[in-house]
Amino acid sequence: MKRVVKIRILVIHTAFIGDIVLSTPLLRKIKDVYPNSDITYVTTPAGAAILRNNPNISEIIEYDKRGKHKGILGIYQLGKRLKYENFNIVITPHRYMRSSILSWLTGSPVRKGYKNADLSFLYTEKIEYDKKKHEVEKLLSFISKDTDKRYEIELYPNIKDIEKVDEMLKGDGDKKIVVIAPGSKWFTKKWPLEYFNEVLKELKNREDIILAVVGGNEERALNIETGGNIVDFRGKTTLLELAELIRRAELIVTNDSSPIHIASAWKNVKILAIFGPTVKELGFFPWSKNSVVFQREELKCRPCSLHGGDKCPEKHFKCMVDIKPELILDEIYKTIGRE
Structure with missing residues (x-):
């Protein structure tokens, strides 16, 4: 029997609630393209609250950037934890410095971020930030496989x-x-x-x-x-x-x-x-x-x-x-x- 190898994918997005909601079509596309993947999502406590119960996510890690993960030491400690997870792919739609550093600290061989992100040189793959596209379409571009499918926003009240x-x-x-x-x-x-x-x-x-x-x-x-x-x-x-x-x-x-x-x-x-x-x-x-x-x-x-x-x-x-x-x-x- 052929052994199925899980692909471990990390998404880092610590922006406003609306931005996190808009990322849910990306999660669905990841599962479509990588059906054997486990997705971990690093986000703010508010972002974690809106993502709960999403069946596409295996684990949500709260990044409390104003609390226990505040400052350089907090980023380092979280990055150290993430490095032990051995992620195959890290996707970082958030364009700010802390998120870029956190992506780099994971040590993943594939780290995707926007070309215009702060410290974008820390990414191994740089994604074009096309201002003409809707935010959902921008996010979907992190998974390059073309598809005619329209991906919808998904929320899961229990x-x-x-x-x-x-x-x-x-x-x-x-x-x-x-x-x-x-x-x-x-x-x-x-x-x-x-x-x-x-x-x-x-x-x-x-x-x-x-x-x-x-x-x-x-x-x-x-x-x-x-x-x-x-x-x-x-x-x-x-x-x-x-x-x-x-x-x-x-x-x-x-x-x-x-x-x-x-x-x-x-x-x-x-x-x-x-x-x-x-x-x-x-x-x-x-x-x-x-x-x-x-x-x-x-x-x-x-x-x-x-x-x-x-x-x-x-x-x-x-x-x-x-x-x-x-x-x-x-x-x-x-x-x-x-x-």
């Missing part, structure tokens, strides 16, 4: 996540769910809060829907509209519970932030994505085909940065304030109908 969402909905799960995600790490990526509140005020008295306001603990400080059919989930869900809640929704209204990518895992959920300082060409538009993007394409000052910022450089913030609530409400009504 039975406990499902039961928790059942409990939080308190028997209202038969109503249509409209998810509202007003947060973002970056100020200029946030559609004005008063606009979100106008949408909530318009819909809060409808008895056939639930308005589910979502976000992390940071968003709890937002003075969001309350009452009626509005249910506040901010700071009350894990990432996979959030994914399960979004899975049940008719649609989601969201800034350019991680909920876009989480929602892209579910074909039935319509995504209404609001883009201000960022543009499609940066590669982070919804991967889901069931999506509508709102943006001011004619503004010459867009994009003003890769991630957004703390204030509008032009001091007018037209990219957001000119996207009026009526535009969003019209698209919502196309999906859930008017009363």
Whole structure:
């Protein structure tokens, strides 16, 4: 009987939650091309939380770069552990110095990273970072085998996540769910809060829907509209519970932030994505085909940065304030109908 040799593959990606979600199609492609592979994934604690239960991953290792793995000593200690694993291939989509060093410390004979990554000379294979491609397509290029298959985002809430969402909905799960995600790490990526509140005020008295306001603990400080059919989930869900809640929704209204990518895992959920300082060409538009993007394409000052910022450089913030609530409400009504 022929002995099957396992290929040991390591993925190092310690970026934001949305970036980690967007890497799940790559995991599926790795398993398609290397069916006898074991995949280990090194990521942040938040990244580990959203990747849990993914059947393509054999092991998740948390890289706590602000805690026990902080600084050069922390990187060295984690790298030493990874070296003992004898990985055949290391894939590092994260383009920052710490990730490049960590890849090198594994001692793997094949270390793939982007050409424009910090310390890219530490990689044995350098991948072109094609700015014209969606982030998912960029990530898929780490496995060079061409295929016509479209790889989808995959998230895996488990039975406990499902039961928790059942409990939080308190028997209202038969109503249509409209998810509202007003947060973002970056100020200029946030559609004005008063606009979100106008949408909530318009819909809060409808008895056939639930308005589910979502976000992390940071968003709890937002003075969001309350009452009626509005249910506040901010700071009350894990990432996979959030994914399960979004899975049940008719649609989601969201800034350019991680909920876009989480929602892209579910074909039935319509995504209404609001883009201000960022543009499609940066590669982070919804991967889901069931999506509508709102943006001011004619503004010459867009994009003003890769991630957004703390204030509008032009001091007018037209990219957001000119996207009026009526535009969003019209698209919502196309999906859930008017009363």
